[in-house]
Amino acid sequence: MHLSPTLRISLLFLVIAIAALFFADIAITTANPWRDLGRFFLGVATPDFFSTEGLATALLRTVAFAFVGVALGSACGFLLSLIYRFYPVRIFCAFIRAIHELFWALIFLQFFGFHPLTGVLAIAIPYSGIFAKVYSEILDEADPGPARLLPPGTGIISTFLYTRIPDCWVQLRTYTAYRLECGLRSSAILGFVGLPTLGFYLETSFSQGLYSQAGAMLILFYVLIATIPLWVKPKLLPVYILGAPFFLGDGMPIVWGNVARFFTQDIIPAPLRDGEGLTELGAWFSDLMLTEALPGIWNTLLLTQIALVATGILTLLAFPLISNHFGGPIRRTSGHVFLVIARSTPEYILAYILLQLWGPSMLPAVVALALHNGGIIGHLIGRQTNTIQLRPDAPTGYRRYSWELVPRVYRSFLAFLFYRWEIIMRETAILGILGIYTLGFYVDSAIQQIRFDRAMVLILITALLNIGIDILGRYIRRKLALQTMPTC
Template identity: 85%
Template sequence: MFSYPTIRTTFLFVAIAIIALAFSDIAITSINPWRDLGRFFLGVVTPDFFSTEGLATAILRTVAFAFTGVALGSVCGFLLALVYRWRIVRLFSAFIRAIHELFWALIFLQFFGFHPLTGVLAIAIPYSGIFAKVYSEILDEADPEPRALLPMGTSAISMFLYARVPDVWDRIRTYTSYRLECGMRSSAILGFVGLPTIGFYLESSFSQGQYSEAGALLILFYVLIATIPLWVKPKLLPVYVIGAPFFLGEGLPIVWGNVARFFTEDIVPSPIRNNEGFGELGVWFSDLMLTEALPGIWNTVVLTQIALVFTGLLALLAFPLISTHFGGPARRTSGHIFLVIARSTPEYILAYILLQLWGPSMLPAVVALALHNGGIIGHLIGRQSNTIKLRADAGTGLNRYGYELVPRIYSSFLAFLFYRWEIIMRETAILGILGVATLGFYIDSSIQNIQFDRAMVLILITAMLNIGIDSLSRLIRRRLALQTMPTC
């Protein structure tokens, strides 16, 4: 049954979301949204797979960036996990994973340009922080008994390789393969900043109103994600990882002088760079906080809290679609298809599509965040509901749903929801690049105006905000005794 703390926490977050709605910009501003939505769906059901030149190359490079970035991130993350008990390592890992891949890409574009290294590092760096956290948790849960059975005098390295790693290897492999799916989504959206992945062609098709081309790209992306278990086999992984860097394409040569100038001049606050003194630095920082940082933080938090509650609502409505306790095989198959599409489409792509159809406001962002994250949580708790053995008096329909299943999966539901809270905030910030006035909007504006010093301060604020939400989420989960598993 529901515990009093979970009920109180639920009502608190719902109340916060309702208050946030009063301060939000929720509207449909396009002249004829239903016509545009109809044209989009017509394009999806009449895809044109032959109109986009270089489509095969875009798919290949999407896969190549994902494999290279995730492989590099997993290796670095594993090394960090070995020393994760050090506070400095935990803080470093939390910081690098708090900055979204697109923000990393925007930073590296300033000195690497459209070089493959930009995309690889944009994925590898935040994934290193994620892998470090998850791998360390997995290693900490290793069974201590095998280590006790080793002979006296066994070295620490041998003990680690022969006693700890084999015990947790299956979990490490499962999570890494799962993270590869996330890497595919990250790789796709890098196209929105100019890298030659699927997102680049998708943005081009939408901007030109070529919905059949866009539909073909989306379908191919869903097929790519859905078939990962078929073509990503353990024996082939070394081939993929070794071969992927050769399919990243070529960029202009890196000018290392630009790299040095970026770190020694471009990101240095302009009052210091121009020798204007600390007084002017205070004025510069105050202006940045009042005109950009605080409005960005406010809109980011407002949008995050609304999206969080709608994510939870959608997840609770969606999990019966794949639960064996409701409907027949046909309904569950259609439910699986809906949830696969919802969770496979990155929030950024969903928000971009909806912004083209509905016009600029917070509504497309809320719907995109709720669909993607609600699809993930709905899938997870739907699978969990299939393991529940119903009582004899469970009833049917709404009675079974409201009195039997929801109370029994509610703790897990809250755990997944609070785990994704920080992830939703990361995505909320980055959606500002599309025009929603979150922190990403001001970061992108500063970069467009070649004010990298202001952009870096705003990125640091974004990271601190994400770290704060992550810490608050862990505190709430601990207070409510919620157990979670990592989700992308």
Template identity: 85%
Template structure:
């Protein structure tokens, strides 16, 4: 008997990941990782909320950057969604969302400096591309029936406002709320490049071994995410949006001459800038590809594929934690807490913590990516199983898991997994800033060496790689007849 296409594709990805392990740097290099891990967890359970000055301000700025960035991103994303069917618009949106927020921040830091505009634009620009894609898909899936019930002669604008928007409103609102949660995570990690958000203080505390201070910041961040339904209320949103810009802080005045020089000189390839001719340009580009781009691409792809399969395995193991078909209320509550922590902690922060505890290798990145994305998919699949009704004589335990539930949710699971493939790729690239030899490592090195021309080429290659993975993911989902945009 031949295996189904979904099983064959799954086995192919597992085989690729296993082969990748042969070439991957998977090791723990610290002398006593378990002692360090114990100290870290002790810090988390004994947080010190009063030792760090400016922690409340950092929390407010984390929220402010998220609100302003997401608001701008959703506004321009909605406008782009209206014309998303145009090929140039789709390519533009694919390009801006393919570049991670930290890469955008590193770019803007070179000419805006530590100005609030750097953080706001770093979130708003990629989020506009993400919003445009998702809003467009939501609008395309709107029920056409309400539009047919409108009086004859109703204009296109009125039809859109009174038929399509009401039909899609719940989905649009739900996705925007989810993206605000993502914005809080993005805002927090902007601190790792120097902006005054939670990430800045977290990195400082960790580098000094002050785990109780770091634990306090993580606890505050978890509380911030977990209580969003309580403080992010529709009636309060206008107040937040008006107040948020006043909490962004102040930066040094923008020197517009630096902006002009960046675009007219700094990012121009050195051979062209120095009038050395096309031969020198070819040598420059060849050296960049051989010494930086190709190793970065190889490691990015390698780490992405291992992390993708690890994410899938973790999600399949995690969804029973919150499924009503396993265990009682206490176990499900504990499972919810565990998955909320896993999916609320940004991959970048998880990888940074594990790198401090285990030493530099791909292992912390794989675990961080798998925990975060596996927590998200496990949560969604667990909720999906709660809507499945089993027959009274259905088996219990492992047989219920393997024969009753996994086969029923497996296609949805693959849809979620392939949908997050591009996201895992984006995060894999940016984790190079932490010292892992993905594309982000070479981008950060080029910026540190004031070689902005090389950095820009590497960032463009990162974007092209993400666009390619997104296209491949769509192709696989289409061939397997999976949902283009999985919902739960």
């Protein structure tokens, strides 16, 4: 039987994920997980909005860090996008965006401490690389026609401002608004490393078993995300951007001597710092690779592949929830609510909650990654099916799903899935901070032991792994000619 290339690659990834399950730690280890899950849902159903002091301040600082970080990242990303065609710039941008915001925060905490600059730079630096890539792609797709209508001798800057920017303005604005939503999620999880955002209070409430307080924080966060179109207006953006720095808080003063020592001593491999030779450096590196890097890489790849396929399965199950071709308005409204909650909750927060309820294993991470990314792709695919016109005699029910809709959106579905592959890898690595044995676990352990040289090597390995997955994902999309929008 002849199989199409898309079906062959799908089956290959499915087989890899099934094989990975035999090596993965997938288990529920708590004594009574269903009771704990019930207590959590009861806490969400009975939120306590008034018991936590400083909750309003935490929300305000979550918004402030997001606005300042995204504004700085978009400005730097736009400038980088203008020279993105140069190979060294592309490599630089790929590197800084391959390192997760929490890893950047852990780095800056070592010499800036709990200063607002730590949170701002942790968001702004990786977002600069992301903005540079996306902005450059948008600008490259601008219609060249208007530029030919300008008078001879028009300067490059004038041509750019009067032709390319107006043609791309809607796409630039739309993507920046989406990235602001991502910035709010990134800002919230910075609280898990001690910064005064929502995640700090959420972690405190969960660790004390105060589920009503935790439920109140989650509801406020969902409301904050869902109402972005209502309170983020173009006319108000200058006010938000100019005012946000004043709500970041003060933090501890920066000791610039610590900054100099970090870069000149702390991150230098110990054998070189102690004046030892290449033999000792080789032994140091071999020990790092065998005891930390290789186990971390193995577990990161296992978890990534399982989560990727789980995301795909959840997407195929979820998109009918919001498709006009199935059910009535009540079902579609419920589906929209479910997908909004799934995609609005950061994977890190979802994994943290599930770890408290189910115990430490890869299972909470798989479910968290699948729910978040499946919610995003399911929403996009569901909206795409709403543009499909079916013939009057089209089948109904399962046959409509399997014979009419899935074949038409499957290539777009795969394109989105491989696009999210590298993002799932980034999140998989950082989830190690929660105690799962991915690369993030070993990075966090090295930092806790004040072995910054080992931590920096592990972060570099994480970045290279992410870049490799990104390159492989783009190669597969190009080889299969996959597009996120269906072709005619």
